[in-house]
Amino acid sequence: MTQIVKEETAVEVAKRASDYLRGTLNDELENSSPKFDGDSEQLLKFHGIYAQDNRDVRRERSLAGEELEHIFMTRVVVPGGFLTSEQWLAIDVIADSVADGTIRLTTRQAIQYHGTVKGDLRQLARELDEVMMTSFGGCGDVVRNVVMCPDLQASHHDPSHRDQALALATKFRPKTTAHWEIFVDGQLAASRETVAEHAFYGDTYLPRKFKIAIANPGENCVDVYAQDLGLIPGNHPELGEGYTFVVAGGLGRNYAHEHTFARLGEPLAFVPRSDVDDVIAAVLDAYKDLGDRTDRKRARLKYVVADAGLPAFRLEIEQRLGRSLAAPLDLPTEFDRHDHLGWSQHRDGLWRVGVRVAAGRIRDDERTQTRSALRQLATALPVRFYLTAQQDIIIDGITEDERAFVQQALLAAGVRSAEDLGPIEKSALACPALPTCSQALTESERVLSDIVSQFESALETRGLARRPVTLRVTGCPNGCARPAVAEIGIVGRTKSTYDIYVGGSKRGDRLASLAFEKVKVVDLAATVAPLLDAWASSGDENESFGDFAHRRGVQ
Ligand code: SRM
Ligand code: SF4
Secondary structure, eight states: OOOOOSOOOHHHHHHHHTTTTTTTHHHHHHSOOSSOOHHHHHHHHHTTEEEEEOTTTHHHHHHTTOOOOEEEEEEEOOGGGEEEHHHHHHHHHHHHHTSOSOEEEOTTSOEEEEEEOGGGHHHHHHHHHHTTOOOTTSSSSSBOOOEEOHHHHSTTSOGGGTTHHHHHHHHTSOOOOHHIIIIIISSOOTTOOOOOOOTTTTTTOOSSOBOEEEOBTTBOTTOGGGSSEEEEEEEETTTEEEEEEEEOOBOOOBTTBTTOOOBOOEEEEEEEGGGHHHHHHHHHHHHHHHSOTTOGGGOSHHHHHHHHOHHHHHHHHHHHHTSOOBOOOOOOSOOOOOOOOEEEEOTTSOEEEEEOOGGGEEOBOSSOBHHHHHHHHHHHSOOEEEEOTTSOEEEEEEOTTTHHHHHHHHHHTTOOOGGGSOTTTTTOEEOOOTTTOTTOSSOOGGGHHHHHHHHHHHHHHTTOTTSOOOEEEESSTTOTTOGGGSSEEEEEEETTEEEEEEOOOTTSOSOOEEEEEEEEGGGHHHHHHHHHHHHHHHSOTTOOHHHHHHHHOOO
């Protein structure tokens, strides 16, 4: 495969000039400006920090000739979504001390803080560091938070999987010590030893972000086909335990760039456990060299593989590895996404309970005090937590004697049990969008409950209230809540309208198709209603909405 040689983007120039992600960040943190300059905003992302402004007051401030309200989003890396109770309590404290009082669980098992001001960024990094956590690598052109099905890590499953997410996160995290110097210590090391960066990163890191998820072979809660690299555990008849590697998925698309598209990952190879690190390093190395550094809209791995073809990409990896890859195992067919909600018991007798968090936003409000309940449980009991790729949280390690206490704490806080959740509410996802996301065209998180209510009443009036449907909303086609693989995907199109995609599968292995364009939020369910009618009248008994819509086709 040949390397693309065109003029590189300004971001590439900034990365190369940054001395391994330092740039002028240290100096800028010392000055009194509420924001960073252009290049620094790019470098900040590698440190898990996004420069944003409060879009709710953007217009009013501009009209008044005032400075925008500069705020920062920080994304905390949580490999496999696992947190100790001590870490959760620290996360909870930080939400008040330097953020907007909310804890935002992401679709990749990480945690986001919103609303931090520049002067508090170092304190945030230090408070995380005290509990062995970091935002470094939460964003930027590196391997992002490694996602893993929480059931693979729980004690009732194969314990050999338990630390895999953490091991990969550690192994593929950049080696530069810039973050700890600048944000944690508060000064650049006077005489630092030169730590050689990973060869697969070099001094310009990857062309774009790179996402890894480890799926449960029994269900696809992590959306393994949406990843740059998905690992599906399996047992090869000759090579033993390992993973089928699925490569080059990615869901982002851009209305202004027709050459962008959503793509599902394809099976590359079966990789025995002992070779996992080497093969990932070879994939990263190939991506580093072959990804398009001249156009960030088309720089993801999916475009490398789509352009060259999977066979050529496999050959490229084999050449870099110096050995051939084994053929992939058959992909799982029983793969419906599990929501991990409600109570279940481990083989060792301990219990866990998965709690639904609407749009991943943990806060206390008049109706629900989820944040307080989680704080109470983390303080009173030696529990641990798993975040899920559905923006929910699992409280794990509960003894039989503690069960009633946990149940009572959740009830008192107004947290609804899994059985009480509606058929769409249970698994609906929404990205943050307004007012923090700079890319948002429409609302998403803030209209999720209205959209869910619309669709649930549409199901109910058709006698379909017991038929769950996966619905996901985003404020733009970047697809952060993965609407492209939902049964119903609602995607911000213009300032006041959405496109509706239908026909994704519950297994996450089929892209939804564009069915309706430029629909106002109040009309969303009414627009899909004729399809729901058809599903009610002519769908097979056990046919999901997504399978029905796909079979029927979109006219
Ligand atoms: Fe995302 C950019 C939020 C998962 C595709 N994403 C953003 C930014 C940082 C906006 C920006 O660039 O200025 C959003 C921050 C908004 C805010 O105010 O917090 C943002 N993405 C999120 C989160 C928080 C959504 C959520 O509801 O949880 C998720 C954080 C994940 C994490 O913990 O790392 C999140 N983003 C995803 C996913 C889903 C996934 O990875 O499973 C996707 C689709 C899969 C993929 O990568 O293709 C996704 N986000 C994007 C894209 C499009 C990338 C592309 O290839 O075109 C962007 C835009 C970009 O990178 O330029 C983006
Ligand atoms: Fe922002 Fe778009 Fe991602 Fe939503 S999908 S968080 S609007 S980038």
